Amino acid sequence: MSVSRLAQKLKGSEIIKIAGEINELKKQGQKIANLTIGDFDPALFPIPDVLKSNIKQAYDEHQTNYPPADGILSLRQGVSDYLANAYKLNFNTSEILISCGSRPLIYAAYLALIDPGDTVIYAAPSWNNDHYCSLTGAKGIPITTNPENNFMPTADDLRPHIKNASLIALCSPLNPTGTMFSKKDLEEICDLVLEENSRRGESEKPLYVIYDQIYAMLTFGEHRHYDPVSLRPAIKDYVVYIDGASKCFASTGVRVGWGFGPELIIDKMKTLVMHMGAWAPKAEQFAMAAFLQDSAAVETYLTAFKRKIQDSLDAIYHGFKKFRAEGLNVDVIEPMGAIYLTIKIDYSGKTTPDGQVLQNSEDINFYLIKEAKTAFVPFSAFGADSSVNWFRSSIGACSLSDIQEMLPRIKEALLKLS
Numbered sequence: 098m099s100v101s102r103l104a105q106k107l108k109g110s111e112i113i114k115i116a117g118e119i120n121e122l123k124k125q126g127q128k129i130a131n132l133t134i135g136d137f138d139p140a141l142f143p144i145p146d147v148l149k150s151n152i153k154q155a156y157d158e159h160q161t162n163y164p165p166a167d168g169i170l171s172l173r174q175g176v177s178d179y180l181a182n183a184y185k186l187n188f189n190t191s192e193i194l195i196s197c198g199s200r201p202l203i204y205a206a207y208l209a210l211i212d213p214g215d216t217v218i219y220a221a222p223s224w225n226n227d228h229y230c231s232l233t234g235a236k237g238i239p240i241t242t243n244p245e246n247n248f249m250p251t252a253d254d255l256r257p258h259i260k261n262a263s264l265i266a267l268c269s270p271l272n273p274t275g276t277m278f279s280k281k282d283l284e285e286i287c288d289l290v291l292e293e294n295s296r297r298g299e300s301e302k303p304l305y306v307i308y309d310q311i312y313a314m315l316t317f318g319e320h321r322h323y324d325p326v327s328l329r330p331a332i333k334d335y336v337v338y339i340d341g342a343s344k345c346f347a348s349t350g351v352r353v354g355w356g357f358g359p360e361l362i363i364d365k366m367k368t369l370v371m372h373m374g375a376w377a378p379k380a381e382q383f384a385m386a387a388f389l390q391d392s393a394a395v396e397t398y399l400t401a402f403k404r405k406i407q408d409s410l411d412a413i414y415h416g417f418k419k420f421r422a423e424g425l426n427v428d429v430i431e432p433m434g435a436i437y438l439t440i441k442i443d444y445s446g447k448t449t450p451d452g453q454v455l456q457n458s459e460d461i462n463f464y465l466i467k468e469a470k471t472a473f474v475p476f477s478a479f480g481a482d483s484s485v486n487w488f489r490s491s492i493g494a495c496s497l498s499d500i501q502e503m504l505p506r507i508k509e510a511l512l513k514l515s
Contacts, residue, residue, distance in 0.1 A: 106231055111459075111478035118463060119472050130471045130495055130503035135224075135272060135436070137493040142347040142402065147394040151384035152351070164379040166371040167363075168195025168355070172382045175389035176355045182392070183314070186326060188357045194367050195355050195382060199311050199341045201375035202356035205366040206337045207233045207264075210305050215263040220250040222479030222487075224272040238262070239480050244487070247276035247430060248439065252285035259293050263302055268309035269323070270316065270434030273479045273489035275410070277316070277433045280323050287329035294335060305362075306336045311354075312435035314345035314399060317407045320433040334359050337366075342385055344436070347402065347493075353377045353385045409492035409500055410438050416504040425511055438490040440473065445486055447514035455514070457483040469510035471503045 112133055119129050143149075167173065173190040180186040196202045203225070211217060213234030219226035221239035230237030238258050242248040248271065255265060267286070269278040278286075293304045306325060313322045326333045341354030354377070356366065370376060377385075388394065410432035417429035417440055428441035442465070447455050449468070455461050458475035466472045473488035481487070492500065 103232070108228065108231065112474055115462065115466070115472055115474065115478075118466055122466065122470075127470060129466065130499050130506075132490045132492065132495055132500075133472045133474045134494045135491050136349050137347040137436075138495075139347075139350075141496055142405070142493060144348045144351060145346055145388065145394060145398040147391055147398075148346065148348065148351070148384055148388045151387045152381055155380035155383040158383075160380040160383050162379060164195075164376050164382055166376065167367045168193070168377065169379065169382045169386065172353075172386040172389075173355075175386040176357070179389045180357070184322075184324060184327060186324070186357075192360050192363055193355055193357045194363050194370065195353065195377050196341075196370050197352040197354065197375050197377045198343050198349070199309070199339045199354040199356075201370050201373055202339050202341075202354055202366065203307065203309065204229060204232070205369040205373075205375075206307050206339070206356065206362075207235070208369050209362055209365040210264055210307075210337070211235050212263075215302075216258070216261050217264045217266060218255055218258050218262050219266040219480075220248070220268075220271070222248065222273050222476040222481045222489075223266070223268055224479060226266045227480045229266075235264075241481070244428070244430065244439075244441070246282075247433070248274040248487075249276055249278055249282060250286075251282050252289045255286065256289060259289060259304065262304055264305050264307060265290065266307045266309070268311075270310075270312040270437075272309075272312070272435060273437055273474065273476065273491075274430070274439045275433055275435040275437035275489075276430060276439065277320055278323055280321075280328065283323050283325065284328050287325050287332050290335060291329065291332055303335055306332070307339060308336055309339040311339060311341055312344050313340065315403060315406065315436065316434040317403065317410070317432050322434065337362055346388075346398065351381050351385070353381050405497075406436055406492060407432060409495065409497050410436075412497060412500045413438050413440070413490055413492070413504075416500075416507075420508060420511075423508075425508065427511075436491055436493050438492070439487060440490050441487050442473075442511070443486045444511065444514055445484070450513050458486050458488065459483055461486060462488065464514075465507065465510055468513065469503065469506040471507055 173193045217235045337358035426443045430439040477483040
């Protein structure tokens with residue numbers, strides 16, 4: 098039996114492999130603190146009550162047939178108003194596309210902007226850009242980032258690869274790190290893109306940017322979200338934004354995402370999403386449109402939701418800071434945004450009590466699953482090398498008490514290594 102060359106190149110998810118190990122231990126009756134999932138346990142983080150009521154009402158009103166290919170007008174108008182209020186971004190309804198979450202929008206943006214063989218630049222670690230490059234036949238150039246700059250790429254990192262590139266894929270707050278662009282760093286990247294596009298001739302394809310800001314409403318402390326067009330309005334013709342309700346309203350299963358950008362590109366993305374059949378359910382679109390118009394309900398939900406997320410992130414952050422002060426070879430970056438915390442567990446080369454040498458981040462992770470009943474995701478699952486002993490810690494499926502209980506187990510497991 099033979100399959101296509103594309104199918105032959107498809108790579109599985111390392112997170113699925115980790116999930117398999119967790120599920121096997123659960124079958125044995127063991128309780129695992131699962132910090133691998135970029136999702137929310139609805140029992141811990143339910144969707145907004147107003148949104149839930151709106152969804153029920155929309156089904157009662159029989160909003161169950163096909164929606165328009167670009168999304169119902171009231172939702173696109175709601176998104177337009179929301180963007181203006183939240184970010185001072187002005188996009189009309191013809192520049193906005195609704196889809197069933199952000200994934201089809203990212204894929205459609207790649208398909209609309211990239212030809213096979215085109216060069217795409219993205220940070221390593223980052224979520225799924227390596228897979229999207231593979232799916233579209235693009236030449237992916239991962240830019241290895243570092244903890245000194247919170248794993249965010251800089252203009253200097255990108256500059257050597259710009260001349261022949263067609264696309265830069267950016268995300269802030271970043272999955273998997275939960276870190277964010279500073280105003281200065283994003284301004285410099287925007288200036289680099291504008292400079293490169295001014296150099297290119299009319300017959301050359303412009304350099305575009307995909308800007309994934311799906312976590313933009315989830316920022317903590319003094320950290321502030323920045324976006325390209327707000328900083329450099331002249332870049333508007335070259336940026337496709339990816340956004341939606343999945344993360345900021347704990348609504349991953351509601352499946353309502355929105356992209357926005359230049360009308361010509363959005364129109365092509367609409368056709369691609371239509372052929373995929375990847376539109377958001379009509380009832381959920383009506384529900385989300387009504388919810389976004391209820392600014393008081395949105396603000397009330399976000400305030401409580403963010404506080405709960407930050408409490409969990411802070412618990413891990415302070416726990417690992419304490420470990421470091423006690424001499425354990427770990428590190429951690431303060432919570433900035435999203436539902437993730439970046440932690441370092443630098444124990445490659447150490448030996449477990451049963452004599453196994455931990456060779457890399459995957460070995461460390463599987464050791465902690467078995468010994469500490471705690472699971473993270475190594476950055477190698479997001480395009481980094483397996484020798485990089487940094488990990489994503491995601492709090493969406495763990496309660497605060499689960500996190501507080503796991504910290505002593507991690508310390509005990511690390512102290513057993515020799």
